[in-house]
Each structure stands twice: as C-alpha cells, then as structure tokens.
Amino acid sequence: MTHSSSRKPSLGTMPTLRDVAHVAGVHPSTASRALNEATRPLVNASTVGRVLDAAEQLGYQPNSMARGLKMSRTFTAGMIVPDLTNPLFPPMARGIEDGLQGSGYTLVIANTDNDLDKERAIVEALVNRRVDGLAMATARRHHGLLQELDASGVPYVLVNRSAEHASAPSVVSDDHAGIGLAVRHLIGLGHRRIAHVAGPQQTSTGFSRHRSFRWWMDNEGAEFDPDLVVFADWFQEEPGARAMTELLDRQTTFTALVAANDLIALGCYDVLRERDVRVPDDVSIVGYNDIPFADQFNPPLTTVRIGSYEIGLKGAELLLEAIRDQEQTSMSVPIPPSLVVRRSTCAPSTGSR
Amino acid sequence: MTHSSSRKPSLGTMPTLRDVAHVAGVHPSTASRALNEATRPLVNASTVGRVLDAAEQLGYQPNSMARGLKMSRTFTAGMIVPDLTNPLFPPMARGIEDGLQGSGYTLVIANTDNDLDKERAIVEALVNRRVDGLAMATARRHHGLLQELDASGVPYVLVNRSAEHASAPSVVSDDHAGIGLAVRHLIGLGHRRIAHVAGPQQTSTGFSRHRSFRWWMDNEGAEFDPDLVVFADWFQEEPGARAMTELLDRQTTFTALVAANDLIALGCYDVLRERDVRVPDDVSIVGYNDIPFADQFNPPLTTVRIGSYEIGLKGAELLLEAIRDQEQTSMSVPIPPSLVVRRSTCAPSTGSR
DNA sequence: ATGAAAGCGCTAACAG
C-alpha cells in the first residue's frame, strides 16, 4: 500500500462514470446518484457502498467539464485585479481563495494593468469560459463594464472598491474612518499644516479618501488648504514621487502628509530623501493599506491597515451568496480599518518648514 | 454604435452554434468549420462571411466547456506556488500569464502553504479539472508528487526549481553563478570571514545555494568555515531571524553574510538591528532574488537578481511546447542572474567582529 | 463544399 489509497490512472484512460457503474454492476445514473452527496439518500445503502468502492478502486474522478456542461456551472470564479504585482492584492486573493475553499470553487486571477480595453477583454474571456462569478478589484468609479456585467447576469462582487451605478454587493474598507484615523493621529501629534498626496480621482478609493481628507481636516479644526493637495495619476511609487515633487515645488509649508496609499508614500520617501528632507523629523508621513513590508521601509511606515485578507474573505462569501441566489440585494459591507503607528510620524519640530 | 460592436446577450440566453447556423442558414457543423481558424479553408468564402456575420450579430461566444468536453482540452494551465503572498511569485506568475497570452490559455494559480498534503490535494483538484498543463514553483527536492505527475501524463514544467528524479523541463536561475556573484562581490570588498544563512535543505534552491556557497568560498580562496553556516527552516523572515540568532550566539567572528534569499536577509536585519549590529558597517549582507521593494529596505539590500518574470515567461513557453508535443525531452533552461549592489554591503571595518 | 450522425461524460426528468 502506498501513500494514496487509490491509484492514479494515466490521463488517457481516465475512468468514467460508465466504468464505475459497470464495475459496481449498476446503471450509470445510479452511480451518479450514489456519488453525489445531495442525491445519495435516494439510493440503497449497499448499492452506495458498491459504487463508492468501485470508484475508489478505479480512481474515478468526475470530469468537471462534462458536469459543467450539463449543469451549466463551472465551479470557477474569476478575480480581476489591476496588477498582482501590487502587494495589496495577493493577500486579498488569498482571502478570496480561502473564502471559496470548501465550496468546490477554483479561482482564476487576471490582471488588467489598468487598461480599460484589456479589462473588458479579460472579463469577456472569463465570461466566455462561463465563470460562475466574478470578484472585481479594479477601482474605476464609473465604468460601462459594470453595467454590462449587470446586464449579462453574471454574479459579481466588488472588493476594495465601491459601486457608483452598479448593483452589486461590495466589500470595502471604511475609507472615511481610515482617513479619520490618519488625520486625527497627525493632529494629535500637533500637526496643523497637513498635506494630502491624493490618488487618481477616477478611482473610487482615490476619490473617497480625498473627500474624507477634506472633511476630517475641516471637522477636526485643522485648516484645509487646497494648496496642500496634489494628485498622483496612479497608485504607484513613480506617480507618487511626481506628485510629491509638485507639492514641494509649490513652496507651501507643511509638517505632515497623508498619502492615498503606501506605494505613493514610498514615492514621497524617494523625493524627500533626494532633497534631504528628513522623515519624520521634517515631514511626518502616513500611508494607507499597510502592505507587506511596510514595517521594513526606511523609516518603517505609519499607515492605515485595511485588512485586505478579510476583504477578500468576506468578498468570497458574498460572491458565493450571489451565485447561489441570483436575485440578491446589493449590500455594501464595510471593514473597519485600524492605524498602525511606526516610525514615519512624530510631533512637528518647532518652527521649520 | 457603442463601444463594443456586438451586444452582450444575457447569460441565460447565450446563443449557441445552432443559433448562429440557423441565422446563417447553414448546418451547425458548417458553422463550426467556418468559425474555426483551422478548418475555415474547408468552407466556401461567402458562406464563411455569412456565418461570421451571424456570429457577430448574435454576439456568439463558444462554450468552452462543450468544446473542452469534445476535444478533451480545457485550455487552462495551473500554477502551483507555496504562497502567492511571497513577493517572489507574483512576477513569476505574471511571466507565465504573459507567456501563455495569445495561446488561448488561462492560468489558475493555487497556493500550497508548503503543506505536502495540501499540495497533493491541489494538484489532484487541478488534474480533475483537466488542466492541460501545470507549472510547479514549489521547491521540494524529492517529492513523490512529481513521479505521480510523470505517471499521470499531465504535461508540466518546473519553474525556479530543478528536478531530481522527475522527467520534466525546468527553468531555473543559475544558482551556482548567482552565489558566485555574491561571494566574489564580498571577497572583492575585502571580506574573508563570510557566513551563510542557508535555506531549507529539502528545497532544491536552498540545497544548491548552500553547496555553491561552499564551492565558491573554497575556490576563491576564502576560508570556508562550517561554523559560519546556519540553516533557516524556511524561506521567510522569521526562520531567517532564528537562524541569525543562532549564528550570533555561536560567537564566531564574521564580517559579511550571504542569505539564501531576501526574506531571510530581512530576518537577519531584524535581529541585527535589535542587537545594535550595524549593516553594513559591522556586517555586510547579500540577499537573493531581488524581490520588489528590496531597494526600499533599511538599508537597501544588495542582492542577486534572478529575473523571476523571465523565468515565468520561459516556463510558459516550455509548458506550451510540452502540451503540444507530449513526448518531450526534459530540458533545463538556465536564466543568468545578476548582482544588484545597494547599501547593505561595504568593505569590512578594520578589526572589530 | 456541405449535411447527417455520433458522441465527449455527465445529470435530470420520467417511468417503472
């Protein structure tokens, strides 16, 4: 007896349900019923035994395509991300996988590279393959694609982004609360002149974080100054660096900044380092997302943790529900953020900038 | 006219080949031939036109399950990784995706969490789903699974790991050359007492890097001292930190170290920082892999770049070949590494440790 | 050049 009890037949000769039925001495449909958890009660216990034995003995594995064709389900879900290389997404993907776990679903992950056409092509490709559902992690605020998805009837959920016109469940970190955490942390430290390196405004996260930044600044009695807001074209290091450069070139004074995400914060690090501005001594920085390794940056980054893994986990749950029960009310589940204080923030030095 | 020329029908009413044939006024089999690149020459040009028009008009999309069932191919490839959250793998996955691009293949990525049983279960699940091929990025040196895979006849390739007993093509970074780069860099800087924080020896990469380290030390005239080698259980920060602690506790002197990968190097950073040993002033460190953000660590990490993306790209190519032509000679493609010098290495301070 | 017929492996009525 080797490790696995059933031997693996070579692929060419994969046994089929017919083979199992034949060995068990029953009709294929009986074998099908016996093999299937749900229909098993319909068949005689001893027959079930014979079928199961036969299946075991032959190393029978159901052909998922045949089954999918018949049931018009693939037991496959798709996840659409801008770029898996962005450290924000792998934990989210793991969350989705883990959430799908046990339901028999497999996850296919596809990258769009923030390219609209590519996104459409990829979604179409997955729909062709008849994925049973989709988790969208791309962040555009308005996008015909979502309406098309609505129309097409493919169940989908939004993860880490909110819907504007779309009617789908979504799981998002509570950005408003998160930005509040960041702003209040800085104000608590004594900062008043606080800048915002905002993300792209056509994304739901970039947009809402910017709006919330303004709201919290006003509300907490710090002076919101439009001159202290710059925009990064994209949630990446390079665009963040460019935005930071622009801000510095304005010659306005500030002692702290909130970046729209950690990658943008990293871009700020780069520019500041180059110009010999010290973090946090001269400028305190708060990031957003708490990506892996944020604790290893120089200095370790104070940031808002959004729980990407949990977002994915919950997203999978909603997706499963949406698949099960097509007419679903679109709900939005907020995941509460938390602040992780590290070394990129401190009290403002008296005077200076 | 809107963006996409063909309208998307709702999923329930997806048009089939029959529908297309009906609209075009031909038999389904003719429609099939017309739609398929390969068989198109067999049918009259004007008929082809009518069929294509009909398909376009209906927004026809072939059902990949039906096609897969018939042709016993799924046009799906699987990639097995220990953990997608390890920054080494996303670029590799991108490489594979991009390499598959255009061939009509979709990639499914699955994590094993370095769990043997989980790995087996996942591979079985993918084989059940009749993936057409597999890219294995898990690094165990001997593993029954590979032989089973050999026996099962599923085409597969090894990426970033080498085969011991398996008969499959592999794409690996040339670890021997890479470690040579690291060792010679340190020796060139003037180091002689060089330690090695090795990876797990049951992995092909951990094993070969260790062996090469020894070889290069001997060969370049630095004294190889077994006391200067410690082993991390796994390629992660924590195990790296534990190994570093062990090394420090031995009280042997050294001025530099080569870590088996970047994550282990990060673990070394943590311990060294805690004990107030400065990098690189007191100890120079060279990592391995050049993961994303290695340039943002404190200090920026000198490391050996292996080109994970290229490994994936090439791996996809080999996989496609293996799928096409089942009886393939197992070849091993080496990808040349390069050294990326940053701030974690410098000449040894005279005297000290 | 096109149509007819069969079947990939499975499940789901419908009978018995």
Next chain:
DNA sequence: CTGTTAGCGCTTTCAT
C-alpha cells in the same frame, strides 16, 4: 430504489 431516455454545445468522421 433503479433503469431508461434525452440532451447540455460542440467537433468530427463519414457521406454526399
């Protein structure tokens, strides 16, 4: 409780 029948949507002989 089990067998019969039919068909998911497609490709592919085999005829014509």
